[in-house]
Amino acid sequence: MGKFEEQICDDLEAIREAGLWRELRQIESAQSTCIKLGGRKVINFSSNDYLGLAGHPALDQAAREAVEHFGVGSGASRLICGSLQPHHELESALAKWQGTESALVFSTGFAAAQGVLTSLLGRGDVVILDKKSHASTIDAAKLSGATMRVFRHNDLENLEKLLQWAADRGGRVLVATESVFSMDGDHAPLAGIVELKERYGAWLMLDEAHAVGLYGPRGQGLAAAGGLSESIEIRMGTLGKAVGAAGGFICGSRRLTELLVNKARSFIFSTAPSPAVSAAARAGVELTQGAEGQSLRSQLWQRVDELRRAAGALGWETPAEPSAILPLIVGGEAKAVATMERLREAGFFIPAIRYPTVPRNEARLRVTLTANHTAEDILQLLDALGQAVTR
Numbered sequence: 001m002g003k004f005e006e007q008i009c010d011d012l013e014a015i016r017e018a019g020l021w022r023e024l025r026q027i028e029s030a031q032s033t034c035i036k037l038g039g040r041k042v043i044n045f046s047s048n049d050y051l052g053l054a055g056h057p058a059l060d061q062a063a064r065e066a067v068e069h070f071g072v073g074s075g076a077s078r079l080i081c082g083s084l085q086p087h088h089e090l091e092s093a094l095a096k097w098q099g100t101e102s103a104l105v106f107s108t109g110f111a112a113a114q115g116v117l118t119s120l121l122g123r124g125d126v127v128i129l130d131k132k133s134h135a136s137t138i139d140a141a142k143l144s145g146a147t148m149r150v151f152r153h154n155d156l157e158n159l160e161k162l163l164q165w166a167a168d169r170g171g172r173v174l175v176a177t178e179s180v181f182s183m184d185g186d187h188a189p190l191a192g193i194v195e196l197k198e199r200y201g202a203w204l205m206l207d208e209a210h211a212v213g214l215y216g217p218r219g220q221g222l223a224a225a226g227g228l229s230e231s232i233e234i235r236m237g238t239l240g241k242a243v244g245a246a247g248g249f250i251c252g253s254r255r256l257t258e259l260l261v262n263k264a265r266s267f268i269f270s271t272a273p274s275p276a277v278s279a280a281a282r283a284g285v286e287l288t289q290g291a292e293g294q295s296l297r298s299q300l301w302q303r304v305d306e307l308r309r310a311a312g313a314l315g316w317e318t319p320a321e322p323s324a325i326l327p328l329i330v331g332g333e334a335k336a337v338a339t340m341e342r343l344r345e346a347g348f349f350i351p352a353i354r355y356p357t358v359p360r361n362e363a364r365l366r367v368t369l370t371a372n373h374t375a376e377d378i379l380q381l382l383d384a385l386g387q388a389v390t391r
């Protein structure tokens with residue numbers, strides 16, 4: 001035991017010395033634009049609850065009703081006796097929303113990525129990822145046993161080279177990317193990627209974690225916004241961001257979801273999501289598509305527009321296309337953390353994102369906006385940034 005503790009202590013020291021120490025902060029209030037932390041209220045610019053649905057009464061109500069009918073726990077995995085009505089209703093709602101034949105819900109988006117890549121690929125196959133892919137996709141690709149190749153971020157020429165190389169080897173070829181990148185807020189060149197994967201006979205998995213609920217008709221996502229949904233074999237999303245609940249999903253053909261039910265280990269060997277969470281997610285999916293969702297989206301885009309303009313005027317580089325994520329690149333890890341702390345003192349909660357989440361010396365403050373932020377919140381943020389950020 002002594003040796004065990006000693007070695008862990010060394011590991012921790014190395015993390016601390018590199019300026020990469022992470023720790024949990026206990027939030028003492030519900031998820032909102034104003035949260036309580038250490039007994040103090042701060043304005044929250046860090047949540048992925050883009051439409052402000054995490055605390056919406058309709059989701060709350062749906063969860064309560066589900067608890068009344070189905071209890072809290074789901075009791076078993078979906079394939080044993082845990083496949084409850086709220087799971088099926090959520091899957092129908094997702095398939096209808098996304099215009100696919102079928103949908104399958106996982107406990108998290110992380111588990112969905114794992115399930116789908118390990119079910120579709122194995123040794124002898126090739127998976128080609130964008131350099132800035134989320135950890136869930138990278139880990140899933142590794143676990144699949146397929147040969148992994150990485151293309152330069154959003155670089156179609158580089159992707160084509162890898163597709164050419166892969167086509168000569170035989171075996172399945174799958175390209176995986178995100179529609180909106182989680183730490184940069186920029187968009188993938190989807191039309192170009194679809195064109196290439198079709199030309200080389202590859203499949204595409206698109207992670208729409210930061211796009212569903214935000215873009216396209218009825219908030220379907222960026223693929224739908226570009227009229228590309230039909231050409232994408234595997235669409236993945238999370239129910240924990242704009243949808244306001246928790247869980248992950250895969251949308252695609254009936255055969256795809258049947259294969260996942262039969263092969264995806266993160267689905268098969270895991271207790272089904274709580275029925276309350278799936279019922280709340282379904283309420284979130286319905287709300288997102290309706291008039292209220294539309295109005296929340298336009299509120300959000302207005303705030304995004306205000307912040308992008310002001311940030312641009314202050315000399316920050318902003319991504320070419322709008323998203324709810326605005327990274328303010330600070331550079332060094334220690335500097336980013338010091339800036340985060342100054343902002344917290346001033347009453348703003350904005351996380352410093354560091355290596356290994358982003359490359360070394362590209363540490364940043366990741367500002368995220370939600371529909372419930374006010375124009376006044378943005379003005380206050382800009383004021384605080386002006387004082388806290390020394391460049």
Ligand SMILES: *Cc1c(COP(=O)(O)O)cnc(C)c1O
Binds near residue numbers: 109111248
């Ligand atoms: C958050 C996120 C996931 C994981 O989804 P969870 O439901 O939170 O597990 C996957 N991909 C991207 C790009 C994400 O940002």
